[in-house]
Amino acid sequence: MYFCYILYSKNLDKFYVGHSSESLQERLRKHLSDHKGFTSKTKDWKVVYFETLVSKSSAYKREREIKAWKSKSRIQKLIHTTKIEHPDL
Numbered sequence: 530m531y532f533c534y535i536l537y538s539k540n541l542d543k544f545y546v547g548h549s550s551e552s553l554q555e556r557l558r559k560h561l562s563d564h565k566g567f568t569s570k571t572k573d574w575k576v577v578y579f580e581t582l583v584s585k586s587s588a589y590k591r592e593r594e595i596k597a598w599k600s601k602s603r604i605q606k607l608i609h610t611t612k613i614e615h616p617d618l
Contacts (some may be wrong), residue, residue: 530550530581530582530583531548531549531550531581531582531583531584531585531587531588532548532549532550532553532556532579532580532581532582532588533546533547533548533579533580533582533588533591533592533595534546534547534548534549534553534556534576534578534579534580535576535577535578535579535595535604535607535608536557536560536568536574536575536576536577537574537575537577537608538568538570538571538573538574538575539573540571540573541570541571544577544601544604545560545567545568545574546592546595546596546604547592548582548585548588548589548591548592549588550585550588553576553579557574557575557576560574561574577608578607578608578611595607
């Protein structure tokens with residue numbers, strides 16, 4: 530199982546779009562750990578949206594599609610039209 534996900538930081542008022550084959554809970558834990566990169570700037574990231582996909586390539590393709598929008602309002606619309614139903618989030 531693969532995921533395309535969106536994180537949100539209230540402190541930065543920014544979204545982060547990614548994909549992973551790990552559980553969302555584990556992937557979020559890694560984003561919140563000490564590391565270098567965009568998500569290391571703050572520790573208040575929350576999963577606000579995810580999609581389950583059948584292959585790594587489809588998850589990556591979806592991530593690239595969302596990033597290509599370059600539109601905060603379009604991402605917000607996607608998030609608000611979908612309710613997260615994941616037991617660990």
